[in-house]
Amino acid sequence: MQINPWFIAIAVGLFVVWKIDFFATLLNMKSLDPEVPAGFSGLIDQEKYELSQDYTRTKAVYGIGESIFDLVVLFAFWWLGGFGWLDNWVREFGFGPIVTGLIFISALMVGQQLLALPFNLYETFVIEEKFGFNKTTIGTYALDLVKGLALGAILGLPLLASILWLFENLSMAWLWGWILMTVFSLFLAYVAPTWIMPLFNKFEPLGEGELKDEITAMAAKCDFPLKEVSIMDGSKRSAKSNAFFTGFGENKRIALFDTLVEKHTTDELVGVLAHEIGHFKKKHIVKGMISGIIASGVVFFLIGLMMNNRGLHEAFGVAETSVYVSLVLFMILMQPVQHVLSVVENVFSRKHEFEADAYAAEVTGKPEVMADALKKLSKDNLSNLTPHPFYVFLNYSHPPVPERVEALVGE
Numbered sequence: 001m002q003i004n005p006w007f008i009a010i011a012v013g014l015f016v017v018w019k020i021d022f023f024a025t026l027l028n029m030k031s032l033d034p035e036v037p038a039g040f041s042g043l044i045d046q047e048k049y050e051l052s053q054d055y056t057r058t059k060a061v062y063g064i065g066e067s068i069f070d071l072v073v074l075f076a077f078w079w080l081g082g083f084g085w086l087d088n089w090v091r092e093f094g095f096g097p098i099v100t101g102l103i104f105i106s107a108l109m110v111g112q113q114l115l116a117l118p119f120n121l122y123e124t125f126v127i128e129e130k131f132g133f134n135k136t137t138i139g140t141y142a143l144d145l146v147k148g149l150a151l152g153a154i155l156g157l158p159l160l161a162s163i164l165w166l167f168e169n170l171s172m173a174w175l176w177g178w179i180l181m182t183v184f185s186l187f188l189a190y191v192a193p194t195w196i197m198p199l200f201n202k203f204e205p206l207g208e209g210e211l212k213d214e215i216t217a218m219a220a221k222c223d224f225p226l227k228e229v230s231i232m233d234g235s236k237r238s239a240k241s242n243a244f245f246t247g248f249g250e251n252k253r254i255a256l257f258d259t260l261v262e263k264h265t266t267d268e269l270v271g272v273l274a275h276e277i278g279h280f281k282k283k284h285i286v287k288g289m290i291s292g293i294i295a296s297g298v299v300f301f302l303i304g305l306m307m308n309n310r311g312l313h314e315a316f317g318v319a320e321t322s323v324y325v326s327l328v329l330f331m332i333l334m335q336p337v338q339h340v341l342s343v344v345e346n347v348f349s350r351k352h353e354f355e356a357d358a359y360a361a362e363v364t365g366k367p368e369v370m371a372d373a374l375k376k377l378s379k380d381n382l383s384n385l386t387p388h389p390f391y392v393f394l395n396y397s398h399p400p401v402p403e404r405v406e407a408l409v410g411e
Contacts, residue, residue: 013336101324174304278359
């Protein structure tokens with residue numbers, strides 16, 4: 001390891017990002033207000049409200065502890081020459097650069113997963129259990145883990161091998177890598193609703209009845225080519241409620257958690273559907289896809305510039321430059337930059353949520369119903385109703401519920 005400008009820039013960047021997040025979390029905990037916000041007092045009693053604040057504090061303390069652990073492990077592994085040691089070890093197998101690279105990157109990812117496992121178990125079976133959310137059994141959790149690893153290997157390893165090959169053999173590798181990643185992402189978005197998501201959850205078509213009739217009528221009114229509305233067994237893992245939009249082209253689907261259907265009226269569920277349709281009608285999906293493709297192109301271009309950078313390798317104690325080490329070090333270098341980019345993404349995402357809410361209010365003609373649905377979701381999910389603005393700015397992809405309610409009905 002060599003303390004050069006690369007070392008200093010990355011170390012300082014990682015620490016500053018952590019410090020900012022830590023400061024924002026402290027501000028968020030300090031902003032917790034003991035009084036139930038106006039407009040929510042009729043729905044959330046004091047006991048439920050205090051429980052939501054306790055949940056916010058508990059998750060914040062957990063997050064701080066996990067972030068400190070992650071930062072300490074990274075710096076310790078870095079300072080003790082772990083990257084150089086691992087590179088020397090994988091090279092001893094005598095494989096070519098592609099297989100060697102797959103082993104190097106896989107070893108780091110498996111190590112990271114193992115270190116994160118105790119935290120994930122604690123979050124699921126202690127924190128979420130304490131607040132009544134966890135419905136996951138050890139068996140389900142283990143099976144999910146195995147499926148995730150298998151899926152990552154089946155899809156991720158060939159993709160990674162292809163990227164390594166491109167950078168090993170082509171002069172314009174960044175361009176071909178960008179094209180490959182774009183095609184892969186679009187393919188994944190198309191097949192995920194049909195082939196991947198059902199590996200983890202059951203999706204049952206919404207049955208005949210008032211809800212289906214109202215949803216079908218709303219989709220027709222909005223001229224939305226909805227292929228299917230599914231009920232997902234979210235209660236298999238958590239008591240929390242949600243809904244989401246998947247697919248594109250002629251494969252558009254909306255999934256409603258079974259917990260959402262159980263706790264909300266037909267009008268509220270139609271409002272949630274109209275909100276999701278709003279994202280489509282306002283071109284949020286297309287805009288997000290285009291911005292993602294552009295961002296991916298920039299990343300691959302920068303990877304091409306940083307490939308086999310001697311100073312970067314020396315900063316991490318790696319004696320011999322290689323494509324696979326370059327990819328890993330670039331990802332570490334990009335962490336502070338990615339944090340900044342995520343803040344920018346969140347700004348646009350929050351704007352899009354307001355627009356989708358407004359669309360739902362317009363097409364349903366019942367903004368108060370949409371507001372009631374949001375209030376119920378915040379109550380059932382123990383959402384923080386008084387987050388600090390700086391914490392929201394850094395971390396929230398959705399506006400705080402009180403702001404969304406105020407935009408809808410002025411409360």
